[in-house]
Amino acid sequence: MTTGAAERVTGSRAGRSGTALCWAAVAPGAAWAALRLAGLDHGPLVQLLAFTPYVAAGSLLPLVLALALRRRWPAVVAAMVTTALVAVVTPRALPAGQPSAAGPTVRVLTANLLAGAADARALVDLVERHRVDVLTVQEFTPGAAAELDRLGLDRLLPHRHLDPQPGTVGSGLYARFPVDEGGVRRNRGGWGFDQAYGTVTVPGAPPVRVESAHPAAPYAVDQVGHWRTDLAAQPPATPDGPLRILAGDFNATLDHAPLRALLATGYVDAADEVGAGLTGTWGPYDGDPIPPVTIDHVLVDRRIAVRAVAVHRVPGSDHRAVLAELRLPAG
Numbered sequence: 001m002t003t004g005a006a007e008r009v010t011g012s013r014a015g016r017s018g019t020a021l022c023w024a025a026v027a028p029g030a031a032w033a034a035l036r037l038a039g040l041d042h043g044p045l046v047q048l049l050a051f052t053p054y055v056a057a058g059s060l061l062p063l064v065l066a067l068a069l070r071r072r073w074p075a076v077v078a079a080m081v082t083t084a085l086v087a088v089v090t091p092r093a094l095p096a097g098q099p100s101a102a103g104p105t106v107r108v109l110t111a112n113l114l115a116g117a118a119d120a121r122a123l124v125d126l127v128e129r130h131r132v133d134v135l136t137v138q139e140f141t142p143g144a145a146a147e148l149d150r151l152g153l154d155r156l157l158p159h160r161h162l163d164p165q166p167g168t169v170g171s172g173l174y175a176r177f178p179v180d181e182g183g184v185r186r187n188r189g190g191w192g193f194d195q196a197y198g199t200v201t202v203p204g205a206p207p208v209r210v211e212s213a214h215p216a217a218p219y220a221v222d223q224v225g226h227w228r229t230d231l232a233a234q235p236p237a238t239p240d241g242p243l244r245i246l247a248g249d250f251n252a253t254l255d256h257a258p259l260r261a262l263l264a265t266g267y268v269d270a271a272d273e274v275g276a277g278l279t280g281t282w283g284p285y286d287g288d289p290i291p292p293v294t295i296d297h298v299l300v301d302r303r304i305a306v307r308a309v310a311v312h313r314v315p316g317s318d319h320r321a322v323l324a325e326l327r328l329p330a331g
Contacts, residue, residue, distance in 0.1 A: 018071065019069075019074065021065070021069075022065055022066045022069060022071040025061070025065055025066075025074075025078075026062045026074050026077050029055060029059045029062060029081040029082075029085070030077060030080075032048075032052070032055050032081075032085070033080075033084045033085050036052055036084075036085070036088060037088070039257035039260075041256050041257055041258075042224065043221050046218040046227065049253075049256060050252075050253045050255060050256070051291065052085065052253070053092075053278055056082070056085035056088075059078070059081050059082040059085050060082055062081075063075060063078035063079055063082050065078075088255070091272070092254065092271075092272050092275070092276075092277025093275050093277065093278050094275050095273070095275040096268075096272070098306060098307075098327075099305050099329075101303065101304060101305040101328055101329045101330070102327075102329065102330040103205040103327065103330040103331060104202055104203065104204045104205050104327075104328055105326065105327050105328075106134060106202055106208075106325075106326050106328055107131060107133050107323065107325050108133065108135075108136070108298055108323070109126060109127065109132045109134070109135045109321055109322070109323045110136045110137070110247035110248050110249075110296060110322050111123055111126075111135070111136075111138075111314055111317065111319065111321035112138045112214075112248070112249040112296065112317055112319035113137055113139045113140055113141070113144050113316075113317055114139055114316060114318055114319065115139050115141060115167055115168045116139065116140065116143050116144035117316045118144070119314060119316045120144060120148050120151055121151055122313075122314050122315055123153075123314055124148060124151045126312055126321060127153065127156050127157065128152075128156055130323055132156075132157070133176045133177065134157075134173075134174070134176070134210055134247075135153075135172075135173070135174040135175070136171075136172070136173055136174075136211075136212035136213075136247045137172040137212060138171055138193070138212060138213075138248050139168045139169075140162070140163070140164050140165070140170035140171055140172045141164055141165065141167070141170055142164040142165075142166065142170075144164065144170075145162060145164040145172065153174065157174035157175055158176075159174070159175045159176070159177060159200075160172065160174045160179060161173045161179050161182030161183070161196050161197070161198040163184045163196050168193070169186075169191055169192060169194050170194060171184065171195050171212045171214060172196050172212060173196045173197060173198050175210075177202050177203070178200070178201045179198035179199065179200055180198065180199045180207075181198060181199045182196070182197065182198035182199075183196075183198070184196050184197070185197065185211070187214070187216060187229075187230040187233065188226075188229055188230065189215070189216040189223075189225070189226025189227060189228075189229040189230040190217065190223055190227070191216065193214040193215070193216065194214070195211050195212050195213055195214055195248070196212045197211035197212070199242075202328060203331075204328075204330060204331050205243075205328035205329060206242070206328070206329060206331045207242060207243070208242075208243040208244070209235075209242055209243065209244045209245070210244075210246075210247065211235060211244075211246050211247075212247065212248045213234060213247065213248035213249070213250055213297075213299075214248050214250075214251075215227060215230030215231045215234065215250055215251055215252070216229075216230045216251065217251040227251060227252075228258055231250070231256075231258035231259060231262060232258060232261075234246060236262070236265035236266070237265045237266030237267045237299075237301055237302070238266065238301075239265075239266035239301065239303070243301045243303065244300075244301050245298065245299065245301070245326075246262075246298075246299040247299070247322070248296065248297070249282075249296050250296070250297050251295050252295060253294050253295055254269060254272060254294070262299070263299065266301060266302055267301065267302065268299070268300060268302050268306070269297050269298075269299055270297070270298040270300055270306045270309050270322075270324040270326070271294070271298070271309040271311075271322065273309075274306050274308060276309045276311070277294065279294060279309075279311045280292020281293075281294050281295060281311055281319055281320045281322060282294075282318060282319050282320070283318060295319075296321075296322050297322065298322055298324040300324070300326060303329050304326050304327065304328055305327040306325070306326055306327075308324070308325040309323065309325070310322075310323045
């Protein structure tokens with residue numbers, strides 16, 4: 001074989017290897033995008049899809065590789081994957097238009113207390129510093145209830161409907177304003193987390209039904225069915241009826257189809273509305289190498305305007321508290 005022929009063979013092999021490398025790099029992102037767009041969150045895919053924002057950012061690497069190696073079709077597919085993933089993720093970082101609500105401002109805070117281990121002083125300080133009007137808590141224990149009141153929460157938020165329980169199933173709703181028609185709804189799936197609810201009467205606004213949401217966690221494949229059942233059982237919005245707010249640990253991100261289905265009934269995600277929808281609320285923040293994901297939410301009726309959302313660390317909990325400043329319609 002002549003030198004030129006050998007070089008052509010070597011070049012052909014290198015070309016095939018480069019093409020194969022590009023396709024191997026593009027394929028995972030393409031599969032991810034197809035699953036996300038089709039809403040196929042089943043089995044172990046439920047946990048994986050929570051990290052879609054990170055995959056969207058990483059999808060640029062196969063595109064750069066294909067462009068650098070001048071592989072046309074891998075580059076085309078990589079560009080389509082990046083476009084699709086960025087299209088579903090980027091709106092969470094962009095503020096949306098708000099309804100012209102003319103009623104009072106209400107500040108809603110939600111916090112998962114990690115079976116009562118969260119720092120009660122830090123939570124009460126958040127309520128006092130930010131003039132919180134409504135607080136929902138999950139994994140709410142009798143000990144946490146007593147400690148919060150000892151530290152002055154009963155003075156700041158005197159109206160409440162509480163269901164403290166040992167372990168992780170307890171739930172609570174606190175408010176600065178009167179709470180009527182209170183109750184507790186138990187989820188059927190997994191651990192059977194409770195959800196305290198009540199109707200909060202804010203002067204100058206229509207009554208608002210507020211519920212502390214806590215569907216089952218899809219921490220294992222055999223729990224995914226419970227997770228799906230609990231999310232499907234969340235109270236839908238009533239756009240032609242009373243105002244509703246669901247605030248809590250949903251164990252789901254906006255990349256999960258069941259949560260998007262709940263939003264489609266007439267809610268908006270408060271953080272998403274103001275461009276803060278990519279702020280992680282669960283890490284966990286104890287040194288484990290898991291990037292933060294956004295599973296704690298304040299979902300509000302579309303007639304309610306969202307003015308601001310902030311996420312706050314609560315020592316002792318693996319969740320961060322979510323604070324939403326809302327403007328209600330006039331009553």
